[in-house]
């Protein structure tokens with residue numbers, strides 16, 4: 537939502553502080569792709585974390601740590617965020633900024649491909665799982681999220697609109713198909729209360745039923 541409404545919402549509810557601004561500037565200079573979540577998505581994640589008193593968060597797709605910093609700032613001091621990242625250079629950048637943010641005690645960056653790291657987490661229980669890595673395997677990431685979430689936990693996915701490509705029947709690339717199938721499953725799963733919120737690029741949210 538790069539428009540007047542989006543700017544109004546971000547200006548009121550989701551202002552970035554100097555550290556988040558510096559992170560994005562340095563990420564640009566370092567050649568990291570400019571694909572961190574939007575500030576309104578960061579604020580929405582904080583709201584969800586606060587609403588359910590989340591203490592254990594799993595993120596898939598760290599990049600430079602921008603979304604991890606938004607989320608970790610909403611955690612209590614004993615809260616923990618584990619974030620998975622395939623690219624060692626992205627992980628190193630993120631670790632540096634998490635330290636600058638004073639959040640390195642709360643956040644662990646684990647390097648590897650998500651589908652190789654997720655099996656080691658089997659048996660753990662997370663309050664919130666944020667999916668923001670590659671899009672083609674999103675249906676599989678959803679299965680993992682539902683396996684790793686506690687009842688009442690929340691799964692969130694960024695880029696749920698893919699710049700509008702999910703609406704375009706001619707867009708059949710594996711990434712768009714992955715997002716579409718994820719959205720269909722999220723919407724239809726009887727265990728979930730779900731919605732797609734039209735932030736900047738769409739944030740899909742599902743709450744796992746307690747029953």
Ligand code: SAH
Pocket residue numbers: 571572573596597598599600601602603604620621622623626648649650651668669670
């Ligand atoms: N959540 C970040 C943005 C993530 S961009 C933020 O908002 O700040 C997507 C990231 O996922 C990239 O850093 C990319 O290297 C990583 N990624 C892509 N495929 C992956 C995979 N299969 N396993 C782990 N990380 C992956």
Ligand code: DHB
Pocket residue numbers: 571572573597668669670694695
């Ligand atoms: C892209 C954007 C994202 O926000 C993301 O998480 C992954 C990929 C992209 O535009 O390619």
Ligand code: MG
Pocket residue numbers: 571572573668669694695
């Ligand atoms: Mg994203």
